[in-house]
Every structure is written in C-alpha cells, then in structure tokens.
Amino acid sequence: MAENDVKLLGSWPSTFVMRPRIALNIKSVDYDFLEEQIASKGELLLKSNPVYKKIPVLIHYGKPICESLIIVQYIDEYWSSGPSIFPSDPCDRAIARFWACYIDDKWFPLLRRLVVAQGDDAIKAALYPVVEGLVLLEDAFKNCSKGNKFFGGDKIGYVDIALGCFLGWMSVTEKMNNIKLLDEAKIPRLYKWAGDFCADSAVKDVMPETDKLAEAAKALLPKIRADASS
Amino acid sequence: MQDLSLEIQFERVALDFSIQGRNKKRILFINFVIYKDLRVEQNLQTNCISLFYRFSTGRMGEVKVIGSSGSVFCTRVEWALKLKGVAYEYIQENLLNKSELLINSNPVHKKVPVLLHDDKPIVESLVILEYIDETWKGYSLLPQDPHERATARFWAKFVDETCVIGSWQAMQAEGEAKARAIESVQELFAFIEKQIQGKKFFGGEQIGYLDLVMGWKCHWLSAMEEVGQMKLLDQEKFPSLHQWAENFKQNPIIHEIMPPQENLVNYFQGGLNYLRSLATNKG
Numbered sequence: 001m002a003e004n005d006v007k008l009l010g011s012w013p014s015t016f017v018m019r020p021r022i023a024l025n026i027k028s029v030d031y032d033f034l035e036e037q038i039a040s041k042g043e044l045l046l047k048s049n050p051v052y053k054k055i056p057v058l059i060h061y062g063k064p065i066c067e068s069l070i071i072v073q074y075i076d077e078y079w080s081s082g083p084s085i086f087p088s089d090p091c092d093r094a095i096a097r098f099w100a101c102y103i104d105d106k107w108f109p110l111l112r113r114l115v116v117a118q119g120d121d122a123i124k125a126a127l128y129p130v131v132e133g134l135v136l137l138e139d140a141f142k143n144c145s146k147g148n149k150f151f152g153g154d155k156i157g158y159v160d161i162a163l164g165c166f167l168g169w170m171s172v173t174e175k176m177n178n179i180k181l182l183d184e185a186k187i188p189r190l191y192k193w194a195g196d197f198c199a200d201s202a203v204k205d206v207m208p209e210t211d212k213l214a215e216a217a218k219a220l221l222p223k224i225r226a227d228a229s230s
Numbered sequence: 231m232q233d234l235s236l237e238i239q240f241e242r243v244a245l246d247f248s249i250q251g252r253n254k255k256r257i258l259f260i261n262f263v264i265y266k267d268l269r270v271e272q273n274l275q276t277n278c279i280s281l282f283y284r285f286s287t288g289r290m291g292e293v294k295v296i297g298s299s300g301s302v303f304c305t306r307v308e309w310a311l312k313l314k315g316v317a318y319e320y321i322q323e324n325l326l327n328k329s330e331l332l333i334n335s336n337p338v339h340k341k342v343p344v345l346l347h348d349d350k351p352i353v354e355s356l357v358i359l360e361y362i363d364e365t366w367k368g369y370s371l372l373p374q375d376p377h378e379r380a381t382a383r384f385w386a387k388f389v390d391e392t393c394v395i396g397s398w399q400a401m402q403a404e405g406e407a408k409a410r411a412i413e414s415v416q417e418l419f420a421f422i423e424k425q426i427q428g429k430k431f432f433g434g435e436q437i438g439y440l441d442l443v444m445g446w447k448c449h450w451l452s453a454m455e456e457v458g459q460m461k462l463l464d465q466e467k468f469p470s471l472h473q474w475a476e477n478f479k480q481n482p483i484i485h486e487i488m489p490p491q492e493n494l495v496n497y498f499q500g501g502l503n504y505l506r507s508l509a510t511n512k513g
Contacts (some may be wrong), residue, residue, distance in 0.1 A: 051388060051421055063377055067383075070387070071380070073379075074376050077376040090361055090364040091361070093361070098352075098353060098354055136338065
C-alpha cells in the first residue's frame, strides 16, 4: 500500500492513463495501480467517476480526481516541491495549456478516426489530417522547446505528457496499416523528440512495448470502433 | 493605478491625515499621501479630496480583448478582468469578416475570445481565465487548495463540453426529440445542482472561476429557453441553481457586462432560422 494513500484507477494500454503515471513518476510518488477491466466497469470506478465512468481516476486520501490533464495539473500543484511539470511563467503556462487543449479537442479525434479506420480508402482519408496536425505540433515544438529536447525544455513537461502518451498507439497504427505518422523527413524535431520521450526514466516503464500493445489492440479495437461510432 | 475613485467636495478643507503615510508630499496645490494601495489627494484650490485605491497588484501592461458581443466565452473573460480590476480595451470582432488582428493572434482556431497582453496573444477562454488569475493577484478566481482547483476545472470542462451544447441541441430539436434532449440536459444539470447546494457561489462566498464558466446559465440559457420554447432550468427541480443564478446576476460587475436577454434572443433566433433554412434547402 502506498504510503501517502495514492491510488490510480486505470488500464495499462490506455493512453490517457499513461499521463498521470508519467506525472507521478516525475514527482517520484508511489501509488497503487488498480487495473480496470475494459469490458466491465468496477464499482470503485463508477463511484469515483459517476459523471463519465471513465479511467483514469486518481484517488488521493479517498478523494477522486478525474480527467487525465486535470489529474496531471493536480499532481503538479500538490507535489509542488518535486520537478515542475508546468513552466513558471504565466504566458508559457497558457501556451502549454493551449497546446494540450488542441491535442485533446482537435488532434486526438483525428487520430482515433485513423486508428479505427478500415480499408485503404478510409485509412488514406483519415491519415492526412493527423499528419497535418503533427506538422502544426512540430512548429509548436520548435517554439516551446527553445532548442531543447522536450516541449517543456530540458525536461518533460505538460505538453510532452499530453502528446507523448499517444506514441505507443501511433506505432501500432503505423505497423497495422503500413503507414508513416512520425515521418523523419516531414517532422524531424518530433521524430527525435519521440525517441527522447520514450527513453526518459519517467516514461519507459509505463510506455507499453509495441508488440504487446499490438496484441492487446486486436481485442480492444472492436470496442474502440463501437464507442467511436456511437 | 486608479480603479476606484471617490471625489468628495468639502466646504472647508481641514484634512486630518489619520493614515500613517510613508510618502507625504506637496506638489503645487495638491497634498497627497500614499499608504500601501491607498492614495489620498487634497486639492487646495478646489477643496476636493480624492481617494484612489489600487484594486489589484501585479503586472498591468497593455491589455486588450478581441471579442464578439453576446458570446458567453468572451463575456467570461471580461468578467474576470473586471473582478481583478484590470483595465482593458475591448475590440469588437466581426465574425463574418475576420480581422487580420484576430487571424494573426489565433492562427490555429481563428476564434474569439483572444486576450492580448502587451501584444502577446492568449486564446481559449478557460486558458485565458487561468492566465488572468495567475498574472494579476488580489482577487482570486481559482481556490488555493489543489483538490478544489481540480474540482473547479472538472466542472468547468463538463459545463462547456456537455451543458452548453446539449441546451443548444434541445433548443433546435422538435417533438419527441426535443423532449428527449430536454431530459438529457436536465440530467446534466442535476450534477451541477449538487455542487451548488449549501453555497452562495461555486467559489464559496465570492464569485470565482466556476461561477464565471456557469455564467451562461443566466441570460444565455434564458434566451435559449425562450427561442426553443422550453424550460430547462426548472426552479422546482433545481432550486439551488436557480438561487445561484439570481445571486450571480445581482453582482454589479456581472450585471454591468451581461448582454441584455433581448439581444441574445435575437441572436439565437437568427441562428435557429439559419439552420432550419439550411435543412429546408437540403431536403
């Protein structure tokens, strides 16, 4: 049992669950990882997140916090003595929040459409807007990183966590459909960033291996497709 | 510096500075003393005493808001700035013919509101609210406790992503679809009713971040109800939320910038007519 009563309800293949896991690792906070089954939602999940009934949920001293990016902000604010996830300047913080919103509200739905696409035509049609979004994020990286390895500068920050969590599924989608998302020629900075992000000590134990995720994807895709079309 | 000023005319000037001012000076015919955020000026020619209170401390700089009248997302930004005592210039945007300033400031979305602080653009209304809270101290919009902050952010996201859209959809729908849409929205409102029970405002005793986000439940929701010929915020079902809306509207700063309901009715009616005409032309 974790010393300071930190529990995380989640599931290892989930991109959004990875976000608080990385944040807790950055802060060196021990936690109990309670695996939720995708097929059936446990009582603790339904009680902790009655509004959306979704993972991740952080339960800290019995109090639930929901929504992955809100959880990451909570982690950064509560464990304020650890390495900062957000920049200190209000303007840089606003820029970080903006790009995280863009990733979740605009780019992720495009990625999901690509992940569930079936047939060459559908895949091709879904691929273009995702790559277009990555080109925009390449430009954002150039401005945010200021010549350093990450969006957050010389260490992983909020936008790195917001985007980096999708790298596993992007890799699986590339292999399954024989396409290129992280094209070194088109987005060289993000291509390098992806390698640096996955190698970081806060990330490498929680980023699933591509083969293992590909295997899990076979079972998960029918449900993801059903959810996407509803 | 001056945000709140009060000028009092006296017949005779016999000013007794009871404030232990650190800076007492006389410039021409003006005596003034500065004590922390309060400045008292005695004009010896006009027999006038002026009190100036610096409402907020923090970096002022030049602040502009690019907005569109009637937009709840723009209004919440103005409310936040006013609560913080920050002076700003409002730039009205014509959304049918977007300006170069808007497109350059928000090239990704090309939407309002945009906050320009010393020409640096901040976009997305919830991001702007957090920026305003972090930049200008004094009046707090978000609570201090991390868990309460997370709760406020959660409900703000919930309202923006579900309630506003749901109400708009209920407004447009007809017949059985309308009844189902109204029921869905009221299920969402039930969650929020629980959050406000026993409290004057979502922020506690004073208006905060979540109150500003919920602000659309005032004239905007009423306007949608009128145009959609429906009742969503039923006083019997949601007594606490109804009372909150009354408390919220009475705040002078909120009241000052709240667009008149008739304007919003016209806006929503226009929008609805347009959508219905598109549907008619398609079919």
